[in-house]
Amino acid sequence: MIDDDVEPPMDDEEPGPEPFRSEPDDRKPRADPFRSERDDELREQNRREISGELRRPGNPRDFSEGAVRELLARNRRIFLETAREAIRLGRKEGLDTVSARHVREAAHLVFARRDSTAQRTSLAIGGLAGGAGAQNLLDLISGPASAITPQEMITTLLLMMTGTAATVFGVIRRGRP
Numbered sequence: 001m002i003d004d005d006v007e008p009p010m011d012d013e014e015p016g017p018e019p020f021r022s023e024p025d026d027r028k029p030r031a032d033p034f035r036s037e038r039d040d041e042l043r044e045q046n047r048r049e050i051s052g053e054l055r056r057p058g059n060p061r062d063f064s065e066g067a068v069r070e071l072l073a074r075n076r077r078i079f080l081e082t083a084r085e086a087i088r089l090g091r092k093e094g095l096d097t098v099s100a101r102h103v104r105e106a107a108h109l110v111f112a113r114r115d116s117t118a119q120r121t122s123l124a125i126g127g128l129a130g131g132a133g134a135q136n137l138l139d140l141i142s143g144p145a146s147a148i149t150p151q152e153m154i155t156t157l158l159l160m161m162t163g164t165a166a167t168v169f170g171v172i173r174r175g176r177p
Contacts (some may be wrong), residue, residue: 049167082106130163 036042048111056060063071085106136156140148 033108045104047172071125085109119170125169126163126165126167128163129159130167133157133159133161 053059054063082103083106086098086102089102089105090096133156136152136159140156142154
């Protein structure tokens with residue numbers, strides 16, 4: 001992993017050796033920011049991994065043209081959203097070059113936002129439905145037995161089941177990357 005958080009030496013300190021980096025200096029702007037010597041290598045690695053998945057028994061054998069277009073369009077949207085967030089993080093720090101750390105943080109923020117919307121919605125629905133079901137159940141228990149109707153029982157059960165299912169979905173969703 002690249003250490004983007006290396007502090008420069010203070011004025012009165014002697015500069016030490018350059019910190020180890022597994023890649024070229026990540027803070028230097030490049031002439032073409034979207035062209036790298038590793039582009040072809042990364043594309044080939046992606047092709048090999050996807051081909052390997054497609055060759056597994058039981059998996060589909062190929063992507064349709066429409067599926068490839070959709071995959072590339074979604075990849076583009078995620079790329080742009082992550083790049084914009086990384087730029088925002090770099091600007092917030094007053095830097096003129098976006099670093100790998102900014103991209104990592106941006107990707108984390110972008111995916112956390114995407115996942116948390118469904119999760120928060122599910123947990124909110126679960127809490128509301130489960131709470132209403134629990135209140136109905138308490139009303140049924142504390143009221144006279146002769147006043148309980150089948151509709152009230154069914155409504156209570158449906159609310160509690162919906163609340164439980166939505167809450168379980170939200171909790172499971174929380175554990176996914």
